[in-house]
Amino acid sequence: MTEKGAEVGECLSAARRINERDIESWISEWATLAERLEQDAEDALDKGHEISARELFLRAQNYYGAAEYGCSPSHTRFFELWEKS
Numbered sequence: 001m002t003e004k005g006a007e008v009g010e011c012l013s014a015a016r017r018i019n020e021r022d023i024e025s026w027i028s029e030w031a032t033l034a035e036r037l038e039q040d041a042e043d044a045l046d047k048g049h050e051i052s053a054r055e056l057f058l059r060a061q062n063y064y065g066a067a068e069y070g071c072s073p074s075h076t077r078f079f080e081l082w083e084k085s
Helices: 009-017 023-046 050-068 078-084
Strands: none
Touching: 009 050, 009 078, 023 050, 023 078, 050 078
């Protein structure tokens, strides 16, 4: 997608696993994807791959934002996700 803030395949894969009648599945799927990419970014940094890490962190940040979108401010994960988005 534009500016490498998301990958179509990742988005479609997450969307396929979301139960449209369960907002918690929305939050969980986007947060899980974001957490995986954040870890991949940390691993890339450890290996000195700064450009790859930057791209992974950017996508993780956007997916944290997608997860946060499903939260009300009173949701237990709202502030955690908000800080990372």
